[in-house]
Amino acid sequence: MLYNNLTVNEKGHLAIGGLDAVELAAEYGTPLYVLDEDVIRANCRTYVNAMHEYFGPESAPLFASKALCFKGIYPVVQSEGMCVDVVSPGEIFTAVAAGFPASKMFFHGTNKTDADIEYGVSQGIGYFVVDNLNELEVLNKVASEQGVIQNVLLRLTCGLDPHTLEAINTGKVDSQFGVPIDTGQADEFVRTALSCEYIEVAGFHSHVGSQIFESDSFNRQAEILIEYAARMNKETGFELKALNIGGGLGVRYTEKDPLLDIPGRIAEIAEHLKGACEKCDMDMPAVFMEPGRSVVANAGVTLYTTGGTKEVKGYRNYVTIDGGMTDNPRFALYKAEYTVLNASRMGEAADYECTVAGRCCESGDRIAEDIKIAEPERGDVIAVLTTGAYNYSMASNYNRVPRPAMIMISDGEARLVVRRESYEDLIKNEI
Ligand SMILES: *Cc1c(COP(=O)(O)O)cnc(C)c1O
Numbered sequence: 001m002l003y004n005n006l007t008v009n010e011k012g013h014l015a016i017g018g019l020d021a022v023e024l025a026a027e028y029g030t031p032l033y034v035l036d037e038d039v040i041r042a043n044c045r046t047y048v049n050a051m052h053e054y055f056g057p058e059s060a061p062l063f064a065s066k067a068l069c070f071k072g073i074y075p076v077v078q079s080e081g082m083c084v085d086v087v088s089p090g091e092i093f094t095a096v097a098a099g100f101p102a103s104k105m106f107f108h109g110t111n112k113t114d115a116d117i118e119y120g121v122s123q124g125i126g127y128f129v130v131d132n133l134n135e136l137e138v139l140n141k142v143a144s145e146q147g148v149i150q151n152v153l154l155r156l157t158c159g160l161d162p163h164t165l166e167a168i169n170t171g172k173v174d175s176q177f178g179v180p181i182d183t184g185q186a187d188e189f190v191r192t193a194l195s196c197e198y199i200e201v202a203g204f205h206s207h208v209g210s211q212i213f214e215s216d217s218f219n220r221q222a223e224i225l226i227e228y229a230a231r232m233n234k235e236t237g238f239e240l241k242a243l244n245i246g247g248g249l250g251v252r253y254t255e256k257d258p259l260l261d262i263p264g265r266i267a268e269i270a271e272h273l274k275g276a277c278e279k280c281d282m283d284m285p286a287v288f289m290e291p292g293r294s295v296v297a298n299a300g301v302t303l304y305t306t307g308g309t310k311e312v313k314g315y316r317n318y319v320t321i322d323g324g325m326t327d328n329p330r331f332a333l334y335k336a337e338y339t340v341l342n343a344s345r346m347g348e349a350a351d352y353e354c355t356v357a358g359r360c361c362e363s364g365d366r367i368a369e370d371i372k373i374a375e376p377e378r379g380d381v382i383a384v385l386t387t388g389a390y391n392y393s394m395a396s397n398y399n400r401v402p403r404p405a406m407i408m409i410s411d412g413e414a415r416l417v418v419r420r421e422s423y424e425d426l427i428k429n430e431i
Contacts, residue, residue, distance in 0.1 A: 002252060002339050002385050003298050005036050012347030014383050016301050017409040021343040024407065024414060025381045030305040031323030033392055033406040033418070037076060039299035040388075044080035047291055050263035054270035055287040062106055064247050064292030065091045067389040068300075072408060072417035074098035077295070083126070085247075085290050089119045096123060106153070106244070106288070110177050117142050121150060128152045129205045129244070131178055136193055143198035153205040153244050154193055155179065156186050158224040160208050160217045178206065181228050190232050201238065203285055204229065207246025210293065213258060215265060219272040221245060226273060230280035240285045245269065247290035251297040253386045254339050262294065293389040300388025302328060302404075303343065308378035309354065317354040319373070321382055324358010325365040326401040328384065328391045332364040340367065343383040345374035356382065360399045392418070400426055 001007070007015045014021040017036040025032060047061035062083040063073070074095050077084060083104040086092045096102060102124040109116065110131045117135070120128060121142050130136050130152045143150040155178035173180045179189045193201045204225055208217045222245060229240035252259050266289075277284050304321035311317050330336035340356055342348070352375035358365035367384055376382065395403045402421035407414045 002255070003039070005039055006301070006385070008346040012345060014301075014341055014343035014346050014381075018412045019409055019414055021301070021303055021383055022381045025303045025305065025343075028405055028407055028414075028416065029420060030303050030381070031321070031327050031404040032303045033327070033387065033404055034301045034303060034414075035296070035388055035406060035408045035417070036299045036301075037408045037410040040073075040076055040296055041080055043291075043295045043299070044077055044082055046262050047266075047289065047295070048081045050266040051287065051289065053263075054267050055273075056284065058286035060286075060288060061295075062244075062288055062290045063295050064290045065095065066393055067292030068296045068391075069094055069393050070406070070418055071098040072406075073296070074100040078104075082295075083288070085129075085292075086125075089116050092120065092123055092125070102126065106290070108155075112138075114138055114142075118146075121146050121148060126151060127202065127242075129155050130193065131155050133179075133189060133192060136189070136196060136199070140196040140198050149198055149200050151200050151202050152193065153203050153242060154186075154189055154201060155205045155207075156181055156189075156225070156228070158182075158206055158208070158221050160221055160224075181224065186228070187232075187235075190238065191236060194236055194238055203240045203242035203244070205244040205246065207290065208248055210248045211250045212248045213250040213260060215268050218245065218265070218269050222269055222273045223276045226276035226280055226282065229285075230282055233282070240282065242288060243273075243285040244288040244290065247292050247294075249291055249294040251294050251386060251389070253297075254337050256337075260294070295389075297386050297389035300386065300391065302384045302387040302391065304382045304384070306376045306378060306380050306382050309352075309376060316370070317352065318357050319352075319354045319376055319382065320357050320359065321367065322359060323401070323404065324367060325360055325362060325396075326358070326398050327395050327404050328367060328387060329394050329396065330390060331366050331368065332362070333394075338368050338387070339385040340371050340373055341383045341385070342374040342376050342380055344380040345376070348374035350374050352376070356384075359401065362398070397421075397426060402426060 009015045063077040064085045087108045103126045106127045107125045108129045157178045157180045159173040159182045307320040325332045355369045356367040405420035406418035
């Protein structure tokens with residue numbers, strides 16, 4: 001199967017981390033997000049160990065909260081030695097509520113409001129990742145008012161265009177994220193930051209994009225940032241202590257996607273970084289990476305109950321599920337591909353060609369098109385794999401569908417970590 005924590009048990013059912021998916025669906029109801037905590041921990045360790053080995057002990061991976069933000073994720077990533085990225089006061093609030101130290105948070109965001117900045121500084125955020133000059137000015141003022149020197153990284157763009165989906169490219173010159181090096185605007189950004197009395201510039205941040213399998217863009221990005229830091233050092237005396245090279249390593253959604261060798265990739269980036277540092281006669285900075293998807297995506301499976309099949313004669317077959325774009329909008333947003341299984345009939349041939357459609361009044365509400373699964377009957381449990389990232393965090397209440405419950409599996413035991421929304425929850429803020 002796609003991942004080795006997924007097996008088929010003696011009943012011919014899908015098992016996740018050793019637990020029967022059909023029984024989990026019966027016990028907790030559907031739709032149900034299932035997270036395998038052991039897989040998340042293994043992914044964290046892969047990053048922590050490889051980054052320490054290739055970038056040195058000062059370096060660390062940050063979990064990008066936006067991929068999966070709920071209280072229960074923070075103790076897991078913290079105990080594995082990860083820092084975290086946050087992109088909003090809501091994510092900061094969630095992490096703080098879970099006991100995660102603000103000093104280990106990196107605060108992103110392309111338009112942080114004055115209130116966001118005040119909140120972040122007052123919480124004692126470790127690093128602001130400053131997106132632009134406007135933010136820099138307000139941050140300096142807020143830090144002075146609160147009497148702190150705020151550590152920051154400056155977000156730069158390197159003009160790279162990784163070969164991936166347009167909607168998730170962020171490192172190009174024409175981008176709403178960060179300040180471009182190519183246009184010369186980064187120079188003013190860096191100089192202004194260095195002149196801010198209440199701001200300590202630790203280094204730079206750059207993020208090329210998401211779901212990236214090629215290494216070229218990461219390697220080039222590392223070289224561009226080091227060369228740029230060397231030039232700024234000559235011109236201003238600025239010393240690069242920290243370099244955050246972003247997230248974005250790809251994961252396997254279908255058999256077509258490769259399984260990425262993360263330590264191998266990190267070793268390769270480290271070689272390019274070291275080479276660039278030697279060429280520029282610079283010390284290696286502490287390196288940060290911000291994986292989101294590649295920490296949690298493959299730990300997640302979503303379980304649905306099917307309402308059965310519908311054949312549109314001469315066209316196609318539909319399999320309907322009791323969720324869809326409300327719990328996983330990624331197909332509707334960018335035609336993301338998924339692997340779908342009939343968890344109730346793993347022993348039968350997967351030869352029923354179909355499109356899996358959600359429950360909303362929206363023709364884009366689909367999870368997968370023209371796939372093959374074992375022909376389902378109404379009531380079968382349908383499993384969609386690799387849903388740990390950007391599913392719960394992007395879920396909505398469109399059509400007043402309550403958000404699903406989430407369970408975590410560890411050591412062959414399941415526990416509820418997010419309660420299913422009730423109808424009362426849907427109206428609780430309405431006066
Ligand atoms: C989205 C994002 C990440 C995480 O990306 P993944 O593809 O989930 O690894 C990291 N850093 C920044 C700045 C991002 O915008």
